[in-house]
Amino acid sequence: MGAALFLAVVLPSALHRQAVSAPMVLLVVGGAIGLLPLPEGFRPSPIEHRAFVEHLTEFCVVVALMGVGLALDRPLRLRDRSTWRRWGATWRLLAFAMPLTIGATALLGWWAMGLAPAAALLLGAVLAPTDPVLASDVQVEGPTTLDPDGADEAGVEDDPLESIDEHDEVRFALTSEAGLNDGLAFPFVYAAIALATLGGVGEWGLHWLAWDLVGKVVLGIVVGVAVGTLLAKVAFRGPAPSLRLAETGEPLMALAAVLLSYGVTEVVGGYGFLAVFACAMALRSAERSHEYHVHMHGLVERLERLLTLIVLLLLGVAITNGLLVHLTWQGALVGLLLVFVVRPLSGLVSLRVNRSGPQAGGHVLAPRERTAVAFLGVRGVGSLYYLAYAAGHADFGHLEQLWATVAFTITASVLVHGVAATPVMRRLDAARDRETAAPQAS
Numbered sequence: 001m002g003a004a005l006f007l008a009v010v011l012p013s014a015l016h017r018q019a020v021s022a023p024m025v026l027l028v029v030g031g032a033i034g035l036l037p038l039p040e041g042f043r044p045s046p047i048e049h050r051a052f053v054e055h056l057t058e059f060c061v062v063v064a065l066m067g068v069g070l071a072l073d074r075p076l077r078l079r080d081r082s083t084w085r086r087w088g089a090t091w092r093l094l095a096f097a098m099p100l101t102i103g104a105t106a107l108l109g110w111w112a113m114g115l116a117p118a119a120a121l122l123l124g125a126v127l128a129p130t131d132p133v134l135a136s137d138v139q140v141e142g143p144t145t146l147d148p149d150g151a152d153e154a155g156v157e158d159d160p161l162e163s164i165d166e167h168d169e170v171r172f173a174l175t176s177e178a179g180l181n182d183g184l185a186f187p188f189v190y191a192a193i194a195l196a197t198l199g200g201v202g203e204w205g206l207h208w209l210a211w212d213l214v215g216k217v218v219l220g221i222v223v224g225v226a227v228g229t230l231l232a233k234v235a236f237r238g239p240a241p242s243l244r245l246a247e248t249g250e251p252l253m254a255l256a257a258v259l260l261s262y263g264v265t266e267v268v269g270g271y272g273f274l275a276v277f278a279c280a281m282a283l284r285s286a287e288r289s290h291e292y293h294v295h296m297h298g299l300v301e302r303l304e305r306l307l308t309l310i311v312l313l314l315l316g317v318a319i320t321n322g323l324l325v326h327l328t329w330q331g332a333l334v335g336l337l338l339v340f341v342v343r344p345l346s347g348l349v350s351l352r353v354n355r356s357g358p359q360a361g362g363h364v365l366a367p368r369e370r371t372a373v374a375f376l377g378v379r380g381v382g383s384l385y386y387l388a389y390a391a392g393h394a395d396f397g398h399l400e401q402l403w404a405t406v407a408f409t410i411t412a413s414v415l416v417h418g419v420a421a422t423p424v425m426r427r428l429d430a431a432r433d434r435e436t437a438a439p440q441a442s
Contacts, residue, residue, distance in 0.1 A: 009305070020418060020419070020422075021134075021137050021414070021417075021418030021419075021421065021422075022136075023134045023308070023312055023380075023414045023418060024414055024415060024418040024419075026308070026309060026312040026313060026316070027312050027315065027316045027319075027411065027414055028316065029313065029316065030312055030313035030314065030315060030316020030317050030319075030320075031316040031317070031319055031320045032316070032320075033313065033316065033317055034316060034317035034318070034319065034320035034321045035320050038317075038321070043321065043322075044314060044317045044318045044321050044323075045318065045321075045322070045323070046318060046323070046384070046387075046388060046403055047391075047399060047400065047403060050388050050391055050392055051388075051392065053384060053385075053388040054385060054388035054389050054392065056307070056310065056311060056314075057311060057381050057382070057384045057385035057388065058385050058389075059307060060133055060304070060307040060308060060310075060311055060381050060385075061132065061133060061182060061273065061381055061382050061385055062258050062262050062272065062273065062276045063255075063258060063300055063303050063304045063307060064132040064133040064304050064381075065132055065179055065182065065183075065273060065276045065277045065280065066254055066257065066258045066276055066277075066279070066280045066300050067132075067280075067297060067300040067301055067304055068132045068139070068175055068176075068178060068179040068277065068280070069179060069276070069277045069278075069279070069280020069281045069283070069284060070142075070143055070254065070280050070283065070284050070293055070296055070297040070300065071139070071140050071141070071142045071143055071175065071297055072140060072143075072172070072175060072176060072179070072281070072284065073140070073143065073144045073288075074086055074087070074172060074176075075285060075288065076281060076285075077285070087176060089169065089172075089173040089351060089365060089373065090172075090173060090176040090177055090180065092350040092351055092353055093173065093177045093181075093347065093350050093351070093373070094177065094180055094181055094184060095350070096346070096349060096350030096353055097177075097343070097346040097347045097349070097350035097351075097374075097377075098128050098129070098181050098184065098185070098346075100342075100345075100346035100349065100350070101124070101127075101128040101338070101342055101343055101346045102121075102124040102125055102128040102185075102188055103124065104124070104342045104346065105123055105124035105127050105128065105334065105338055105342060106120045106121045106123060106124030106125075107120070107124075108333075108334045108337060108338075108342075109123040109124065109334060109405075112330045112333060112334055113328065113330045113331055113334060113398075113401065113405070114330075115398055115401075115402075116196075116396070116397060116398070117195060118192050118193075118195040118196035118394070118396055119192075119196075119396040119397060119398050119402060121188065121191060121192040121195060122189065122192035122193075122196075122387070122390050122396055122402070123334075123402060123405065123406075124188070125185050125188035125189045125191070125192055125386065126185075126189070126383045126386045126387045126390070126402075126406055127335075127338055127379055127383055127406065127409055128181070128185055128188070129178075129181040129182045129184070129185040129382050129383070129386075130174065130177055130178045130181060130377040130378055130379070131178060131182070131378050131379055131380030131381055131382050131383070132175075132178040132179055132182060132382070133304065133307075133308055133311075133380050133381040133382070134308070134378050134379075134380035134381065134413075134414060135174060135175075135178055135376075135378040135380070135417075137417075137418070137421040137422060137425070138170070138171060138174045138175075138376045138378070138417075138421050138425060139171055139174060139175040139178070140168065140171045140172060140175045142294065142297050142298075142301070143284065143293040143294055143297050144289075145289050145290060145291050145293065145294055168428075168429075168432070169365055169369060170365075170369050170372050170373055170376075170425070170428055171425075173365070173373045174373060174376060174377070177377075178378075179277045180274070180277060182273050182382045183217075183220060183271045183272075183273035183274030183275075183277065184217070184274070185382070185386060186212075186216070186271050186273065186386075187208070187212045187213040187216070187217070189386050189389065189390050190208065190212045191208055191212070192390060192394075192396075193390055193393050193394045194208060196394040196395065196396050197393075197394045216269060216270050216271050217270075217271060217274060218270075219265065219268060219269060219270030219271070220265050220270035220271035220272065220273070220274035220275040220278070221270075221274055221275070221278045222270075223261065223264055223265045223268060223270055223275050223278075224261050224265065224274060224275030224276060224277065224278025224279040224281075224282065225278045225279070225281075225282045226282075227257065227260055227261040227264060227275070227279050227282075228257065228261065228278065228279035228280065228281065228282025228283045228285075229282045229286070231253065231256075231257050231260070231279075231283060232282060232283050232285075232286035232287075233286070235253055235283075235286075235292070236286055236287050236290070236292075245292075246287070246290060246292040249291070249292060249295045250295075251295040251296045251298060251299035251300075252299065253296065254283075254296035254297070254299055254300050255299065255300070255303070257276075257279050257280070257283060258276055258279075258300075260279075261275045261276050261278075261279035262275060262276050283296075308381070311381055311384070315384070315407065315410070315411075318407070319407060319411065323403060323404060323407050324404050324407060324408060325400075325404070326400035326401050326403070326404040327401075327404035327405060327407075327408050328401065328404075331401060331404060331405035331408065332405075332408055334405060334409075335405055335408045335409035335412055336412060338379075338409060339379075339409065339412050339413055339416055339417075340416075343374065343375070343377045344371075344374045344375045345374075346374075347370075347373060347374025347375070347377060348370060348371065348374045350374075351365060351370040351373060351374065352370070368427075368428065368431065369428060372424055372425075372428060375420070375424075376417055376420070376421060376424065377417075378413050378414070378417045379409055379410050379413040380410055380413065380414070383406050383409070383410060384406070384410070387402060387403065387406050
């Protein structure tokens with residue numbers, strides 16, 4: 001474990017320019033550990049240890065969502081329509097790519113794998129969301145600040161919209177999509193659970209539409225924004241010096257924000273994943289250029305790295321100890337089609353809808369950028385959580401086959417996207433630098 005933790009610390013920097021990702025190495029290390037003699041009676045099976053897998057991956061995802069929300073520089077203001085337009089690519093990926101991916105994957109699961117409708121829908125819902133945990137190579141690096149006092153060069157605290165913004169549209173689209181679609185997949189997981197337990201859609205469809213699809217989404221966002229706004233007021237403008245944590249740079253408030261926003265939302269019945277992301281966005285919107293966001297993001301990033309290490313090691317151990325025994329060639333085909341065909345096509349379709357509008361900050365996604373966004377949709381820890389959660393709430397049958405297919409798809413995604421991400425992003429960065437330099441040269 002110590003050696004693996006050392007790898008988790010040094011790999012991100014060591015492999016920064018290589019076509020190999022840290023998750024790839026950790027997954028291989030986990031597989032190698034799994035080949036060693038294990039304690040007698042211990043079986044690293046997610047089926048036997050479902051509750052542990054659910055809670056471990058749940059915590060890993062919510063921590064990652066806080067990091068994503070803090071890292072995004074582009075603002076999103078409720079009353080400013082221009083900021084909503086700047087997120088145009090994100091809305092299209094969520095509104096079109098995600099449902100298309102769910103539907104296509106469910107159809108493939110039913111047709112190719114012979115899954116029951118409920119299990120097929122679950123497979124689609126589980127594998128549709130992109131992952132905020134394993135996609136660090138294609139995400140924004142972290143919050144941008146202007147000076148330690150939270151003021152811009154003119155000494156204005158509330159910096160203009162253009163002062164701090166994302167200039168890499170590919171990384172922004174992939175990061176913001178991962179931050180939101182992990183929560184938005186939940187309604188479809190609930191639909192699969194209802195289909196397995198209640199039968200026909202007529203028995204539960206209206207309730208699902210009103211509550212699971214709309215009500216819980218709204219509740220999660222509202223609670224998350226409220227918690228984030230309250231914590232930001234305390235941290236930046238608290239009445240007592242002991243409450244103004246931004247002045248001392250105490251980063252643990254980020255972890256408190258994760259637990260508070262997630263816990264309150266789950267208690268009132270909303271989607272906690274959405275709440276954590278909304279809370280992080282609300283925190284970031286307060287004093288957007290303040291150095292405190294860097295401190296909080298740094299803590300979250302380190303905790304996320306540790307949790308990711310544990311998850312990937314255990315997944316690797318499980319893979320070399322029989323997790324893929326029940327993988328059929330049909331299941332492997334579905335996983336490969338998702339990575340190479342379903343996600344890329346659905347992403348391209350979504351980004352071509354209203355082509356006058358995938359733009360943000362005056363930048364229109366070029367064809368090569370749309371292709372990169374469509375292809376680099378990493379699957380990961382969120383899929384493990386959703387499958388573990390659903391398995392604890394309904395009997396879907398085919399459970400071994402579902403786990404094998406999901407584990408294979410995650411492994412394929414980690415390997416394929418891990419190899420492709422660095423060279424693809426390097427070429428996009430070079431092309432963007434040339435385009436930026438051309439007007440200056442003329």
